[in-house]
Amino acid sequence: MTTRIVRAESFVCRAAIKTPVVNAFGSMTERVAVFVRLTDSEGFAGWGEIWSNFPTIGAEHRARLFDAFIAPRLLDREIADPAAWWAEADRALHLWGLQAGEPGAFSAALAGADLALHDLAARCAGVPLWRHWGGTHAEPVPVYASGLNPDAQALAQVEEARARGYRNFKIKIGFGEARDLATLRPVFSSLRTGERVMVDINQGWDLRTAMHGVQALGEFPLTWIEEPLAADRPSWEWAQVSGASRAPLAAGENLRGAAAYQQALDEHHLGFVQPDCAKWGGASATLPVARAVTAAGRAYCPHFLAGGIGQLASLHLLAAVRGDGLLEVDANPNPLRSEMIDPVLTVREGMMALPEGPGLGIVPDMGLLQRYVVSQTSRYS
Structure with a gap:
């Protein structure tokens, strides 16, 4: 099944916590997440997440990498195989990550997009991701x-x-x-x-x-x-x-x-x-x-x-x-x-137990999380 991506969005979320999460290399005094949503020409949407929980100050940066480098590789693309798209994008972004001195950040931004593509494909097929x-x-x-x-x-x-x-x-x-x-x-x-x-x-x-x-x-x-x-x-x-x-x-x-x-x-x-x-x-x-x-x-x-x-x-x-x-x-x-x-x-x-709905099994309600959203971008084809 081929899908054409017409919209790519990122949401940077931050939530304060009372008790820090501690570990051997430091602690987290807030929880962060970068969510991405990809919408196709038929109106289906898939969701992914970009790893950004440490250091928490890096969340906006990873969202910007998605916006600037990943979204343009998605918009108006006819994508039939998410794995083939990921392999192509991974090869293309490899040198950029090396040149920037942060291949991990590029990899995480790409991973979030890939998860969204798979979620989208499963929703279009009407089956759970598993x-x-x-x-x-x-x-x-x-x-x-x-x-x-x-x-x-x-x-x-x-x-x-x-x-x-x-x-x-x-x-x-x-x-x-x-x-x-x-x-x-x-x-x-x-x-x-x-x-x-x-x-x-x-x-x-x-x-x-x-x-x-x-x-x-x-x-x-x-x-x-x-x-x-x-x-x-x-x-x-x-x-x-x-x-x-x-x-x-x-x-x-x-x-x-x-x-x-x-x-x-x-x-x-x-x-x-x-x-x-x-x-x-x-x-x-x-x-x-x-x-x-x-x-x-x-x-x-x-x-x-x-x-x-x-x-x-x-x-x-x-x-x-x-x-x-x-x-x-x-x-x-x-x-x-x-x-x-x-x-x-x-x-x-x-x-x-596993969720029963298609794709991830839920449709994330960003309205419910809106009070945590500190940055949001949308790009269109």
Whole structure:
């Protein structure tokens, strides 16, 4: 099915929060999101999201990259295959990203557009995205509550998430061994049968610290240890940490390019692989990576920690690919996510049901979020 794009819009949204979201490299005192909407000549609209949650000051910049470099490649184009369009645009923008010194920002802007094209295609076909992407059954997917803060907040947030139906929890650590262990011990003491805990260091350790850290964490039956090293550390460092760790390692949100993911699979250091569809690749590149992950016997666990549109896209991707993965759902307050999707998505006994409508399953109501919109642009063919 061919579609002609006649309108491209971007929305930069900001929402203040009372309690900062903290991690090993900093904190977020507000939640941001960049949403994009593509409308075709028949009046159908598809939605995507551009990763922009850190640093939050970069949201407007990424929206401008979409407006200036991505939208002109969409408007008045007859597009039959979103994946072919993404590959063409990725090649064209590669040198621009290098020249600008920020290939990641260009990749994220392109990813948001790609997600919108896939949503549009599924809406035109009248099917949910997970089925459009080859999914075969509509069973709920397992989820975990993510972004849990350290110290006493961790136990409190685990209890809050449990009350909302979660059975798996991921806690931010990397603040020093004594503090990390003091955070985790009461959490593990509180766990009920069947509940699982993961930890995320957010690239916060060097090799020496990681080697010691993963051994100290051997006290706990962790499901995974996420990003104990920076994503660009050499493979031999990852091999050493993997060999020293009782728990499998997880990473992938900060990789870019199919070759990087293939290398990670070939080197066998990761048990859980976590591409972020709004950060690199959209659905066009993430789907092949996710399928390669499951074919290699690893678990595909979509990374996501921002607004409602990217959260929905990640849900559909996991539902299409399945395997042993879990869906990441931010447990911290974020109206840019919750006001959009909480009315239609609930968690019961650690599982999230799939939305039933075409495409993402909802039509985002930007009127409801208008008080958070700080910048909006529209371009027409």
